[in-house]
Amino acid sequence: MNQQRIPHQREVIDRRALADDIAGLVAAKGAGARPEIVAALKAALEAGRAELDRRLEEKPSAGHEITGGHSFLIDQIVRTIHDHVIADVYPAINRSTAERLTLVAVGGYGRAEMAPHSDVDIAFIHPTRQAQWCEQVIEAMLYYLWDLGLKVGHSSRSVDDTIRMAKSDLTIRTALLEGRYIWGDQDLYDEVSRRFADEVVKGTEKQFVTDKLEERNARHKRMGDSRYVVEPNVKDGKGGLRDLQTLYWIGKYIHKVRVAADLVEVGLFTAAEYRSFRRAEGFMLAVRCHLHTITGRAEDRLTFDLQRAVAARMNFADRPGKSAVERFMQFYFLQAKRVGALTGVFLAHIDEQFARSRARKGLLASFTPRARELKGYRVYGGRIAAPGDDWFAKDPVRLIEVFQLAEANGLEVHPETMRQASRDSGLIRGAVRDDPRANALFLDLLAGRNDPETVLRWMNEAGVFGRFVPDFGRVNAQMQFDMYHHYTVDEHTIRAIGLLSRIEKGELTADHPRSARLIHEVASRRVAYVAALLHDIAKGRGGDHSVLGGDVAEELCPRFGLDEGETALVAWLVRQHLLMSRTAFKRDLTDPKTIEDFVSEVQGLERLRHLMILTAIDIRAVGPGTWNSWKGQLLGELYDSAEERLRLGHMSHGRKERVAAKKEAVREKLGDKAGLLKLYGDRFDDSYWIAEAEDIAALNLVHYGLSHEEQGNLSVHCEVYPSRGATLVTVIAADHPGLFYRIAGGIHLAGGNIIDARIHTTRTGWAVDNFLVQDPHGRPFAEAAQLERLKASIADALANRTALVPQLAKRPLPHSRAKAFDVRPVVSFDNQASGRFTVIEVNARDRAALLNRLARALFENRLVVHSAHITNYGERAADTFYVTDLTGGKVTGSARLKAIELALLAAASDERQAELENA
Structure with a gap:
């Protein structure tokens, strides 16, 4: 400069x-x-x-x-x-x-x-x-x-x-x-x-390049190893300023250039590519200046709270379906993507220069490796290359073909060919998109047997993907302004396709046993891959992306070459791709009505198989840690129950037979303690035996006996469940009003997050409550000191030795960044989802002890909670309660429901939090 x-x-x-x-x-x-x-x-x-x-x-x-x-x-x-x-x-x-x-x-x-x-x-x-x-x-x-x-x-x-x-x-x-x-x-x-x-x-040029690239790779790994993490580091993140600087350092070191513009003179960039370099660099330098100005310090990370402020300072405005901050971040990621493309071209050129200099020395100085031909392309050194500069201009369908051949034959696309593809991507117009050969090639690539994820990413980097599928181009570099999604929509989609490929190849069988089996049982594997591509295709359009995406699928699938049945199935999957996770995570899977409602929507085994696969890859592709064994177990339970219902046309056993079968299984689990079943089994009603797994029921009986015989009125037991990814906390005590919210408060004070809760009362008036608890990082409580703290905190809460409200208000929210988001609490009631209970769902900003506050509001409104299901989506919590009134009936009456709604909204609101903190 x-x-x-x-x-x-x-x-x-x-x-x-x-x-x-x-x-x-x-x-x-x-x-x-x-x-x-x-x-x-x-x-x-x-x-x-x-x-x-x-x-x-x-x-x-x-x-x-x-x-x-x-x-x-x-x-x-x-x-x-x-x-x-x-x-x-x-x-x-x-x-x-x-x-x-x-x-x-x-x-x-x-x-x-x-x-x-x-x-x-x-x-x-x-x-x-x-x-x-x-x-x-x-x-x-x-x-x-x-x-x-x-x-x-x-x-x-x-x-x-x-x-x-x-x-x-x-x-x-x-x-x-x-x-x-x-x-x-x-x-x-x-x-x-x-x-x-x-x-x-x-003489040290090659070593310098090697060292710099190792340094760059280590930095990327530290920063999340993707250009599309939703809180990027402008300076050190992948596709950020440091990557541009690395290019300049390498070019300067090898070619002795004084300024970045000289990289054009030495042939490392074209003039157009250099202009891209400058545009991306200028934009990112400006973003960094705004970050420093807003914070008053050397801040280089675009955190959620700063994204809004920078977007406003850089004059981005809201548009239908896209907020100003989402438009700003989409532009940022497009620049990062451009940096990635420039980096690939640049480094490949450097690599070739070194390769040529090596070849010129020694005995092999005159030897040039012979290229083989593949459908007119040149293949050498594991790379596929266009034979001439006008190759794509002569037949633009080749812009799809080159990537399909690369995937099918396990080849890299030569950097010069990537450069040509990027330059010529504008040749893809309506005639190419409607070309049956082009669409057949694309479908072969999408459902490729080798590594479709990597090749589709190259295709996206070159700008070919978005040109050939304009609907995908619309979500290119589009972020979702929340703390749940770790990647932009296009990156999430490509990752989902990669996960599907790995599941099909048997690489993820331990985590996804059902999906690994089902992908080989479905009638059309093409449906699975096209559904993965299209499931989020309509995000950012200002409506329900599932419904709008179904419409897109009905247009695109015939173009891709899918038949009428495949098209209908893909469209249904896109419209319902959230159905299975919502049911598994927010509903009581032991309630027969839950399964009946789910099955009435799914209607067939082929749909169910595909939905299971799509749900698994969609959750896992959200980001690290979003898939866990607890989610896998819930989805597995729902799949198994629905599959049995669809296959047999009914549940294999009625209520009476299911209770008897569960008791028999518990008797086997108890072994030499089977007498406990005879002694205490009749104190638990049928709903308990249907709701609880046999291993948990066996544990409950043991602890129920101990609480009566040795421990007086209270038993708190903790059992680590690696298969569920959580710790089972069982509390057995004399039942009294408000017990649930007090237990929840004690667990929160000990640093635990409740992910599921089942509340039972025996026929003799004892509460047997089972909670699945994780630490703030989504792992089980496992250390002895943690478990003791958990037990003591619950005991203190039940004995009123702890002032719950002020103590809970002092606990910081694990995700303090959640304050960057406007999450308005919403309460909904459903009296159709269960035969026995009213189902209440509360969506609100996640915060310390939210469950405790909601449970207290339910208690104060004279409701009995029978089960609770807790789901977190980053900054947003979705808590579902199965409740009855004090007489055991459903809650009805508009005035009564309105009063409950207002109480829950107050409990979930930021104003309520402020009151508690000032108490």
Whole structure:
């Protein structure tokens, strides 16, 4: 970046005027002028920053100008301080050759890309180690810079030490690579630059590239290894500024270019690609400046709360179906995607250059590996390449074909061919989209047997995917502004297709045993892959994406070559792709009505098989940790019950037979303690035996007996259940009103999250309540100390030894970032979902002890909770309660339901939280 590009420089800072002011202060006060000098420098710095902030507000996307402006401002401050120190603080009239000093800007400062709160990285270089005057000047300058509140990264080295350390330390070598002369002895700077090129760079180019790419890969892994994580790091994340800088470093190191524009001259980028490079870099630099300005610190992560603020500052507005923040983030991810495409082309070119230089040496200097032909393409070195520059122009269907051949034959697409495909993607118009051959090739790729995920990602990077399937292009780089989804819609979709492929190949059988079996039983595997592609295709259109997506499927499937039956099945799957997870996670699977309602919607085994597979991959593709054994178990239970009902036309056993079978299974589990079943079994009614699994029922009987015989009135038992991904907490106590909300409060105070709860009362008036509990990270409570804390906290809550309300209000919400989202609580009632109970669902912002507060509101409204099912979607919680009134009947009457709704809304609201925190 040349300083001349900063318009109206003196409006940012007038160095000569500042130097004159300092000279006047020195003349008037001598050594005592230091405080006034610091004040003058600080005033100039603050005025310059204010001017640059004003310019950023005026031109919110002017990343290069603003970062260059901040670098220019610091340059002038540093030069002024340097001149003052050597003239007035440590003047040396007849300096020796050792008493020379050059100031070199390194890092982002060296590139002249400084955000408002970036570090000021300076290398002070002098001729020899023993140079007292140099050290005095450096120390005096640093004290001035520190007094200005600048965060200075500095080094002070001789020329020899600088060169020696650059040879052994990659960080120092990179810093020097982008070193920029600021001030001081120009000859000394020239000497360091010459020796760096001759003694450090020469002959180490390949090693530098290898080291830099390893460094980049480690950084990506640390940051989430995707360009599409929804809270990206603008500086260090994949597709961010550091990736662009890495390209520049490598190009500069190998080709000795001075500025990024020179990469075009050496053939690493075309002029159009370089313009993309600059656009992406300018946008990201601007975003980084806004982040620093908003937070008042060096903040590089686009967190949810900052995304809204940056979108507003950069003048993004709401549009139908898409908020301003979603439009801003989509634009951000498109830039990150472009960076990824540029990186791929650039590194492949570098790789080829090294390969050619290797081939020119030694015995094989004249040998060129012979390419084989594959349908007109050239294949060599594991890559498929177009045979000529006009290959795609002659037949645009080849833009689909090249990727299909790559997937089918396990090949990479040659970088030059990727570049051509990206350039020629605009050739894909209506005639190509409707071409039966093009669609057959696309379907073969989508349902490929090798690695469709990777090749579809390449196709997306090249811009071909979105051109061929414009509906997919609409969700390209589209984020979903919530804490549940980890990736953009296109990345989530491609990951889902990859998971389906891995399940089909048997790689995920341990986690998805049913899906791994079912994918080989379905009538059309193509349906599974097309449904995976289309399930979220209509997101961001301002309506129910499932319904709208079904309409898209009805248009696209015939085009892809699916028959009428396959099209109808895909459309149904897209419309109902959330049905199975909603039923499994929000409904009581032991209630026969739940299964009947689910089966009446599914209507057939083929639909059920496909829905199971699609549900599993959809959840898992959301992001790390969203799939767990508990979700797998619930979906498995629902599938098995529905499959039995569909296969036999009825449940295989009536209620009486099911209770008898469950008791028999529990008797076997109890072994030599089977007498407990005879002693206590009749105290539990039929609903208990249907609801609880045999292993849990066996445990309950053991603890029920102990609570009566040895432990008085209370038994709290904790059992780690790895298969359920949670800890089972069983509480047995004399039943009384409010027991459920008190237990929930005790569990919350111990740091537990309740994911499922079943509440039972025996015929003799005892409560037997089973809770599945996880820690804040979604894992079981497993350590002895954790389990003891859990037991003690529940006991204290039930004995009223703990003031639950104020204690719970003090607990911080695990996801404090949830405050960035506007989640309005919603309460719904359903008297049709169960034969015996009223089902109440509350959707609200997740927060500390939400379940406890909702349960208390139900208690205060004289309702009995029989089971509770808790689901979290990032910042949003969905809690479902199966309740009756005190007489055991359903809750009816509009006035009664309205009163309950208002109580639950108050319990779930932010205002209620504020009241509790102030209590």
